[in-house]
Amino acid sequence: MGIFQLKNEQRLVLETKETAYVIDIHKHGHLQHVYWGEKLPETADYEALQSIVFSPSSFEATRGVMGYDYIPWGEMVYTEPTLKASSASGERGFKWEYAGLDIAAEDSGKQQVVIKLQDSLGRYQVDVTYDVFRQDDIIARSQTITNIKGEALYIEAARSMQVSLPPASWYNLSHLAGKWVGEFQLIQEEIREGRKTIDSRRGNTSHHANPWFAIDQGAGEDSGDVWFGHLAYSGNWDLHVEKDAHGFIHVCGGINDFDFMKVLQPGESFPTPVFYLGYTSKGFTGMSHQAHRFQRKHIMPEPHREAERKVLYNSWEATYFDVSEENQKALADEAATIGCERFVVDDGWFGKRNSDQSSLGDWEVNQDKFPNGLDPLISYVKEKGMDFGIWLEPEMVNKDSRLFQEHPEWVYHFATKDQTTARNQLVLQFGREDVRTYVKNMLDKLLGSSDISFIKWDMNRSLSEVGRIGAGVGEQKQLWHEHVEGLYDVFDYIKNAYPHVLVETCSGGGGRIDLGVLQRTDQFWTSDNTDARDRLSIQRGCSYAYHQKTMMCWVTDSPNWLNQRTVPLKYRFHSAMMGGLGIGGNLHEWTKEEKEEAAHWITFYKHIRPVIQEGLAYRLTATHPKKETEIMQYVREDGSRSVVFLLENGLSFGPHPVQVKVKGLDENARYYSSDGTTATGAFWMNHGLIWPLNEEYQCEIIELSKVED
Structure with missing residues (x-):
């Protein structure tokens, strides 16, 4: 009724x-x-x-x-x-x-x-x-x-x-x-x-x-x-x-x-x-x-709601701030060879940016690094069959920047207190119309003149000293909310003016993920932690609230930068294939065998991507009391295909078999498993598969496909 x-x-x-x-x-x-x-x-x-x-x-x-x-x-x-x-x-x-x-x-x-x-x-x-x-x-x-x-x-x-x-x-x-x-x-x-x-x-x-x-x-x-x-x-x-x-x-x-x-x-x-x-x-x-x-x-915003999330390569962990047309083209060669579909230049391409100490706010292309602007690199990336994307942090400014020198009043600050810098940066008052106009003009210049189809919008510090000189207390207490409204205004501007541009929200990883920002952006950077094992609990927790299609996961170098853990490449890929797949390692340092293996897994990911990105997620690990495995299953809504990820996550007291009862299948239909077994959906859900768990970093992906009569 x-x-x-x-x-x-x-x-x-x-x-x-x-x-x-x-x-x-x-x-x-x-x-x-x-x-x-x-x-x-x-x-x-x-x-x-x-x-x-x-x-x-x-x-x-x-x-x-x-x-x-x-x-x-x-x-x-x-x-x-x-x-x-x-x-x-x-x-x-x-x-x-x-x-x-x-x-x-x-x-x-x-x-x-x-x-x-x-x-x-x-x-x-x-x-x-x-x-x-x-x-x-x-x-x-x-x-x-x-x-x-x-x-x-x-x-x-x-x-x-x-x-x-x-x-x-x-x-x-x-x-x-x-x-x-x-x-x-x-x-x-x-x-x-x-x-x-x-x-x-x-x-x-x-x-x-x-x-x-x-x-x-x-x-x-x-x-x-x-x-x-x-x-x-x-x-x-x-x-x-x-x-x-x-x-x-x-x-x-x-x-x-x-x-x-x-x-x-x-x-x-x-x-x-x-x-x-x-x-x-x-x-x-x-x-x-x-x-x-x-x-x-x-x-999820309509322009990209139904589109598959492409496999992207991001240059950050390969070059950090030391980007140039030459080294980015070399990375693009490697990324295209292994099958990436989008190439993203991260921090360091603008102003006089050689560290995190300068140039936020000065969003002009660094002429020393890119003498002819970004277009030669963009054309090169496009010729390799990839889309081009770029990193931005428009809410922030360094004191060592032309913008700050011209408009110090644009940052949050109290009249009688020193400004707190974090990561050497301050926060712009996005509630101010003149600040947003500056950012929109920057976006028009960047997106309107170059073939850019992806933005990674970052925010690498929280707000502090949220005040405005000359304003009353009541007015200043409105600044927190005005910042959010201003941010949404700019995001809406991007979606209206440049609907072809896909936007990824990031705030040092998972610092700004909610349904408000996801109404205006297409995906999110889940965590700066790219360690494949740490990511398992991060991604599982995220799955309770947010759809896996919006969750970006990267394969990066080993040992990992954060904890120095050494993890096999296969395990790193399996961990990162449970959402939108990205590659963030320094491909120049990967061996020939590693690149060949990476190409294999990227090809396989594209094969199972519709099931992962469009399907229903099941946390099978949650039913295992010992929690020494990470088991995630994805099933198409019509029950025709399923993909099961099995990863060791804390094996103790020797090898033993693990029974995995899958979910979401048609119990009366017959399913063919990639391990060669054909049985009914009822079999797979009530008996399941037996996975012999033998060693650290063991992992496997099982496909189940409905057999058509």
Whole structure:
């Protein structure tokens, strides 16, 4: 039925294909969360749902203790507020009244309902928006605050999502944590009494946490209830998960209220970023499949959504800053010979850039390194059958640059404090229109005059001293969010003006990966850590939240630069083939035999690439209690082909066989295995294959293909 009202229009029901989300609208606009789970068979079932309310004491809200779907600040509710605001004259804690709702007709698979709340004097309005993607089982949450006709409104907290789960014996929380070169580590823990906050205050999404969560009640990979969410925002964000004294689980999240303010003058509005929510009874695999399908369909930008991600070569680890037309052409020769399809020149091609100490901001081609500009190299790369790409870091500037000398006021800084440099660079105020105009003009000059089809957009430090000389405190507290809006503006400009250009987002690896940036870029650099073994847990953790088509993985030199680990080339390739494949080693130092082997694996990757990039991912390792293997499987949606990656990842106490039961096949069809066995899908899923695990760095790829009658 989609979206409908019951109980004298007090109860609002949001239905997707398989799930339902139910809210009660109480007097004075209080929104109570009633139900979130599997879709119920009949309308009467939704009528019968009981809204849980515990009798109050003098220490709780007079209406009782309940689970909320929206919490305005100032009343006797002490969880994190969904909205906190005050007026210019100091008025706080507005009395919000329910002012009706609007249900739109379904359009392109999405239906929207907006619940309107107004302060009692009609000066300010809040639109709580729910976008229901019925076929995708996803509900998008956001709010828009409008100053209709009041004095200036100071928004101190405006979160996109508030939801509650009823008291139960236990709930578990899953989230992603880490650091630079150690991103996407899965953390799973029981939700106990108290509040857990996961956030970023760095100005970007951060390596240390990611705006994704999942809550379950003992779910496994294949079954069990999982509630999950993804925030589409690339700046300061927070997520609060609280279990109160009565057992309710309260979850809210959105823009971090740390050093945040938004001032609304009469007639102005502020929309929050979108929080995408989903539920499944099919465990963590079902959760990932649901999220990944949604990302493929609605998040990934259209110009390159269906296109295969090409095998790229990146010059960074081969030449670092010592790039030149001559050495890049020599690398292009090697890259083309082994089968690469895109050649990317990394840092060092511009200004007087010979180290990280100078020239960020001066985006003119270095004439000493490229006497005739980039076009001769681009033409050479194209003649070799490869696309050409280039590295940029437009949000940053070095003090040793012409740009900084001309516009020192363009960087973030406090009036009475020294500027903090990190990697010898400062951050430009992307909220300033003149800064964005400068960057757009640079992009026009670069992309408009040369045949460049790929940008790697980097961000190699977090924000600090986020201030602006001559601005008031309230204005300066808006700079964090303005930076994100400015970044999105430039990304949107690239997509509109140069739709053929594919953009990879990078922030020292995984420092800015979220659905907000992925609505505007095509793929991400997962981690600066290119060690093949470390990458296994990084990539597995990433798979819980993000589609493997957007995840870039490189094969680099051995021993690895980070930990000096020596890993066989075959293992390095197998580790890197579980997403978008890239090569980042110094090919001049590879032996003839290594280049021949690399060419073999690149050819094989192109053969299985449609299954990996377009298929469903299964984390088979998760069902192995000893965790001494990494086993990932990819299956085409129609079940016709499957690829299974098997990698040793901590063998101990001698050789032994490993049973691998695959998933996602047609149980009644027959499948031919690349090891020569033909059996039914039921056989492969119930008995599977036996992999003799014998030695360190052992790895293998098994293909399963449906036998057509």
